Amino acid sequence: MNRPARLNRTLLAGFGLLLIAAGAVPAAIRFHWLPALGADRPIVPGTALPPTWAWYVTATAGVVVALAGLRWLAAQLVRKPAGRTWHFESGTGTTDLATTTAVAPFIEEVRGYPGVRTATASLTGPADHPELLAVVSVEQDGDPAEIRDRIRDEGVSRLCQALDLDDLPTQVELRFTTAAGSRVA
Template structure:
């Protein structure tokens, strides 16, 4: 259960409904669907236009709000791949072994967190044992070397994980994020 994601989607839905209602109100007045608010009555008192700077400020605020909303919406579309339980049953007569894909990457993530310049790391092993996909998100410190970290993941981390899971190859997607944290952690 991901409570922040549920709350986030609920807030998006409520905000969307409020915006649709606010957009439908002028149309309802115009087409006389709300008789209490006649189409011939002004919405605001007075007929003078506001100063030009007010119109520019309102337009700029609307554009910033729209871009922020689009960014928020785009963030909702990015989802973590779902992990599976892998079954190792080469000879069913001897029994089966099951491994949660999430548990398989825990040592890999701990190894990544020990790399110089890595502030935080997460990984998800998705797909089946026949077609696995590794999704890695690494937060790089301000003075970290992203090229070196990426190279080390491909040269050391992923081959070690492949060996541990007895895989010939592992499709890997690495996302590097940068933090404002600088310097190595003490620990």
């Protein structure tokens, strides 16, 4: 569930533009594109070098900012929880079931509902206490209440039956598109 994605992308774009501008100023000075700041003029007053500790603080701050930026960028790539493999043991052997395989029929069913443009879902947690996370894009003419009810009454109940579960805690995020429906009635 990627709720702050728009804010994160906006801030990343803003910081990126700021860093590009900060890198462009020395290049503009070097190639004489800014006549007010000539290449032969000092950027800051004075000719003395800063103390040695200032170089270390500046380098450390730069590394910390760079690592934080990389971590923030990497977090943008994570869209949903990673799939798991559930292991079931019985008297005759072991069965391995990937959660992505278990949830695939549910996704296809939800995609077939009227008013649904796209759907993704993932099962998280252990096999004895799983949780379903679903993100559904609803078309402009779709009825979100009807889609939510069908997911709860039909899709989740079928998935519970297929996985032999009594209950499946479910989180559904409905996203609305501005595109009109593409289905022919």
